[in-house]
Amino acid sequence: MINFKVNGQPHSLEIDPETPLLWALRDHLSMTGTKFGCGVGQCGACTVLFNGSALRSCSLPVAAVEGADIITIEGLSDAGDHILQKLWVEMNVPQCGYCQAGVLMAAADLLKRIPNPTDDEIDAYISNICRCGTYPRIRAAIRRAAQEINA
Numbered sequence: 001m002i003n004f005k006v007n008g009q010p011h012s013l014e015i016d017p018e019t020p021l022l023w024a025l026r027d028h029l030s031m032t033g034t035k036f037g038c039g040v041g042q043c044g045a046c047t048v049l050f051n052g053s054a055l056r057s058c059s060l061p062v063a064a065v066e067g068a069d070i071i072t073i074e075g076l077s078d079a080g081d082h083i084l085q086k087l088w089v090e091m092n093v094p095q096c097g098y099c100q101a102g103v104l105m106a107a108a109d110l111l112k113r114i115p116n117p118t119d120d121e122i123d124a125y126i127s128n129i130c131r132c133g134t135y136p137r138i139r140a141a142i143r144r145a146a147q148e149i150n151a
C-alpha cells in the first residue's frame with residue numbers, strides 16, 4: 001500500500017511499487033491532466049510538483065512518493081485561475097496544448113524560485129519540449145506573470 005496526497009487529498013493505492021507515478025495518477029486515480037509524452041524523462045509532458053518541486057512523473061516509481069504531497073495540473077488552482085493559467089489563455093500560449101500542463105507546472109515552480117526570471121533563466125529551468133514551438137509565448141507569459149506578481 002502506497003500512501004500519498006494528490007492536490008491535498010489523501011490516497012492509498014494497492015499497486016506495484018515500481019509503477020511510475022504518472023500511471024498511478026492517470027490509471028489509478030483518473031487524473032488525466034498529466035500527460036504521457038516520451039516516458040523516459042526527456043519531454044516534461046508528465047511534470048507535476050513533488051513536495052513543491054517540479055518533477056517528471058514518468059520516471060519516478062510510485063513507491064518514492066510514500067508520504068509525499070503531489071500537485072497536478074488539476075490542483076494548480078481551485079478554478080483554473082492561477083495567474084499563469086489566466087495568462088496562458090489571454091496570451092494564447094498553447095497550440096495543440098499537449099505539452100502545456102507540464103509546462104505550466106514547471107513555470108509555477110520556476111516563479112517560486114526565481115520571482116523575475118530572464119529568458120535565459122526560463123530556458124535553463126524549463127527544459128520541457130513543445131513540438132508546436134510555443135516557446136516565445138511561454139517566455140512572454142512567464143515574464144508577464146512575474147511582472148503582475150511583483151507589481
Ligand code: FES
Binds near residue numbers: 037039040044047059
Ligand atoms: Fe515524462 Fe516525457 S513523459 S518526461
Ligand code: FES
Binds near residue numbers: 094096130133
Ligand atoms: Fe503542442 Fe506544445 S502546444 S506540443
